Amino acid sequence: MTSARANRSRSKQPIEDYLLSEEQLEEMYYRMLLSRRLNERMIAMNRQGRAAFVIAGAGQEAAQVGAAMALQPGVDYLAPYYRDLGMNLVFGMNAREAMLNVLGKIDDPNGGGRQMPSHWGNRERHIVSQSSVVATQFLHAAGIALGAKLRQDPVVVMATCGEGSTSRGDFHEALNFATIHRLPVIFFIENNGYAISERTDKEMATAGVAQRARGYGLRGIVVDGMDGIAVYQAVRPAVDQARRGGGPFLIEARCYRLWPHSSDDDDTRYRPRKELEEWAAKDPIKLFRERVERDGIFPREDLDAIEARVDEEVREAAAWAQQQPDPKPEDALGFVYKEG
Amino acid sequence: MTELRMRDALREALREEMIRDSRIFLLGEDIGAYGGSYAVTKGLLEEFGEERVKDTPIAESGIVGVGIGAAMAGLRPMVELMTINFSFLALEQIVNSAAKLHYMSNGQIRVPLVIRMASGGGSPLAATHSHSLEGLYAHFPGLNVVCPSNAADAKGLLKRAFRDENTTIFIEHTAIYGVKGEVPDDPDFVVEFGKANILRAGSDVTIVGYSGSVHQALRAATLLEQDGIEAEVIDLRTLRPLDMGTVIASVKKTNRAVIVEDDWKFGGFGGELSAQIMEQAFDWLDAPVARVSGKDVPMPYNRNLEFAALPSEEDVVEAVLAMM
Ligand SMILES: Cc1ncc(C[n+]2csc(CCOP(=O)(O)OP(=O)(O)O)c2C)c(N)n1
Ligand SMILES: [Mg+2]
Numbered sequence: 026m027t028s029a030r031a032n033r034s035r036s037k038q039p040i041e042d043y044l045l046s047e048e049q050l051e052e053m054y055y056r057m058l059l060s061r062r063l064n065e066r067m068i069a070m071n072r073q074g075r076a077a078f079v080i081a082g083a084g085q086e087a088a089q090v091g092a093a094m095a096l097q098p099g100v101d102y103l104a105p106y107y108r109d110l111g112m113n114l115v116f117g118m119n120a121r122e123a124m125l126n127v128l129g130k131i132d133d134p135n136g137g138g139r140q141m142p143s144h145w146g147n148r149e150r151h152i153v154s155q156s157s158v159v160a161t162q163f164l165h166a167a168g169i170a171l172g173a174k175l176r177q178d179p180v181v182v183m184a185t186c187g188e189g190s191t192s193r194g195d196f197h198e199a200l201n202f203a204t205i206h207r208l209p210v211i212f213f214i215e216n217n218g219y220a221i222s223e224r225t226d227k228e229m230a231t232a233g234v235a236q237r238a239r240g241y242g243l244r245g246i247v248v249d250g251m252d253g254i255a256v257y258q259a260v261r262p263a264v265d266q267a268r269r270g271g272g273p274f275l276i277e278a279r280c281y282r283l284w285p286h287s288s289d290d291d292d293t294r295y296r297p298r299k300e301l302e303e304w305a306a307k308d309p310i311k312l313f314r315e316r317v318e319r320d321g322i323f324p325r326e327d328l329d330a331i332e333a334r335v336d337e338e339v340r341e342a343a344a345w346a347q348q349q350p351d352p353k354p355e356d357a358l359g360f361v362y363k364e365g
Numbered sequence: 366m367t368e369l370r371m372r373d374a375l376r377e378a379l380r381e382e383m384i385r386d387s388r389i390f391l392l393g394e395d396i397g398a399y400g401g402s403y404a405v406t407k408g409l410l411e412e413f414g415e416e417r418v419k420d421t422p423i424a425e426s427g428i429v430g431v432g433i434g435a436a437m438a439g440l441r442p443m444v445e446l447m448t449i450n451f452s453f454l455a456l457e458q459i460v461n462s463a464a465k466l467h468y469m470s471n472g473q474i475r476v477p478l479v480i481r482m483a484s485g486g487g488s489p490l491a492a493t494h495s496h497s498l499e500g501l502y503a504h505f506p507g508l509n510v511v512c513p514s515n516a517a518d519a520k521g522l523l524k525r526a527f528r529d530e531n532t533t534i535f536i537e538h539t540a541i542y543g544v545k546g547e548v549p550d551d552p553d554f555v556v557e558f559g560k561a562n563i564l565r566a567g568s569d570v571t572i573v574g575y576s577g578s579v580h581q582a583l584r585a586a587t588l589l590e591q592d593g594i595e596a597e598v599i600d601l602r603t604l605r606p607l608d609m610g611t612v613i614a615s616v617k618k619t620n621r622a623v624i625v626e627d628d629w630k631f632g633g634f635g636g637e638l639s640a641q642i643m644e645q646a647f648d649w650l651d652a653p654v655a656r657v658s659g660k661d662v663p664m665p666y667n668r669n670l671e672f673a674a675l676p677s678e679e680d681v682v683e684a685v686l687a688m689m
Pocket of ligand 2: 187189215219
């Protein structure tokens with residue numbers, strides 16, 4: 026590994042075994058790390074009483090960033106769930122906006138302080154806002170995809186949630202509908218082993234979510250969600266196929282929730298420390314860094330430089346966002362209807 | 366008497382009833398090792414085992430439907446739903462089955478099911494967690510609708526619910542789970558349905574509330590004292606059955622009524638109360654009945670906004686002063 030490569034521009038040529046270029050790999054590392062560091066700062070702000078509620082994606086960054094990078098931001102649609110900060114970063118959210126969101130500020134581009142934090146939504150970026158009621162967004166995704174199909178618009182819709190949420194009827198109804206009509210929906214399930222305190226075996230009798238697809242006539246596969254490159258490689262063909270009219274696809278990314286469910290949760294009540302430690306050793310960001318360093322894709326200095334850039338961005342964004350205005354009481358009343 | 370928080374009083378009720386009646390079992394998300402979203406079922410898994418304290422998949426319609434079936438089969442299930450907003454997923458099961466099966470089956474089928482759910486703002490968890498929709502459930506004949514404002518009532522009413530042959534919607538305001546009160550220890554202590562409670566006697570105005578809004582009513586009454594106004598505060602405790610007798614007797618004495626609720630005013634339960642007061646005590650009223658309610662918006666997240674969307678004791682005071 027030589028430092029001569031430190032500042033040279035990144036190649037756009039796909040690297041063998043990765044199917045991603047240097048430029049894309051750098052983006053992947055940067056987005057995963059940005060997601061994690063933002064979440065860390067948000068938790069700190071929660072402990073200081075500055076952010077009332079935080080729900081984070083730690084442990085799921087590779088799944089989120091790998092999957093979202095297989096889509097075309099600006100063209101494709103996201104119907105994400107609350108842990109998907111990483112996906113939103115790929116779709117154009119920046120650190121400042123993420124901080125405005127967690128603080129419920131009036132300028133939060135997702136909900137202006139009206140919507141709960143982490144309930145992403147941005148019309149321009151094709152990200153659809155959602156109810157906290159889990160799995161409702163799958164049907165919306167099917168509807169968006171139906172619209173696109175009727176317009177003969179080659180867009181793909183990715184809808185996501187955790188494995189626990191796939192027990193809800195809306196999920197099953199969406200799988201059925203999307204398959205009957207061969208709609209371009211990617212059902213991307215982030216199986217992190219827990220639904221709050223409940224392990225997967227209390228949520229379903231099958232070994233995972235992918236099997237559930239078969240009953241509706243679509244294909245379901247499992248991918249290692251701790252490996253962003255593997256996730257990209259699994260999602261990309263499914264997206265391409267859906268875009269060509271091949272219909273929906275279900276991808277279950279096996280990952281792990283490294284933190285408690287939310288800032289309100291105490292996970293020591295239900296989760297063995299040993300299990301947590303085993304998974305922490307497989308931290309997706311750490312694994313990614315080790316791999317690209319080992320394969321000589323990036324020298325250590327480059328990766329350190331990315332980390333420094335992320336840290337500075339997060340520090341700046343947190344300080345800036347806290348200075349931004351809160352909504353005023355009279356703002357409570359707008360937007361119930363579209364006026365005029 | 367023991368001083369308990371409302372959540373602990375609810376747990377005591379569950380424990381005592383589960384000991385008393387082996388047909389009782391609990392279904393819900395995260396009610397086992399986790400102890401429930403609001404810690405009401407904490408420790409019950411350890412005490413009663415997995416057969417009687419069951420963690421379920423995330424499937425609200427499913428678990429209510431299973432609860433209805435078990436109740437029809439002679440058991441006494443309790444289903445915990447994390448919030449009243451999520452109970453909408455089970456609304457069809459509740460309204461078209463639980464509330465109607467006894468009638469539709471010509472009295473053959475009973476559904477003695479207890480469905481507990483949290484309501485109310487202040488957490489803050491915004492528009493799809495935080496509404497107060499007690500009045501919605503009160504709309505449906507065939508359901509009991511219970512909404513305690515304090516620890517003792519919470520215990521007594523929940524115990525009463527397990528002794529009923531019908532489905533009870535038991536609604537717990539999240540802002541008062543931690544509020545302490547003196548609670549009777551007697552395992553036979555129950556609070557009857559359909560008996561409102563006069564929490565404070567007064568001669569100038571009747572303030573009616575239920576669930577969390579009783580606290581705004583009480584704080585408003587304290588503030589009004591400084592203006593020399595004696596408010597009578599009534600806690601309805603149950604919306605179905607509804608104790609209008611206590612409300613009407615009070616209004617005939619004070620000649621003024623203010624209704625306080627977190628819920629939306631438009632089509633809300635306050636409208637029902639107001640209409641019944643008008644029907645039964647019109648000639649005694651010195652002023653139109655006033656309603657203090659939540660603003661006509663989905664519950665916003667940011668604290669400034671949420672505060673603006675919820676009724677406060679100052680709003681109650683203002684409504685009273687305007688009619689004096
Ligand atoms: C219909 C519904 N029921 C319950 C909840 C409360 N709740 C929020 S997140 C969650 C767990 C979801 O688990 P999973 O789908 O595995 O996602 P994870 O949080 O593990 O990422 C639950 C039960 C909800 N939001 N919606
Ligand atoms: Mg999960």
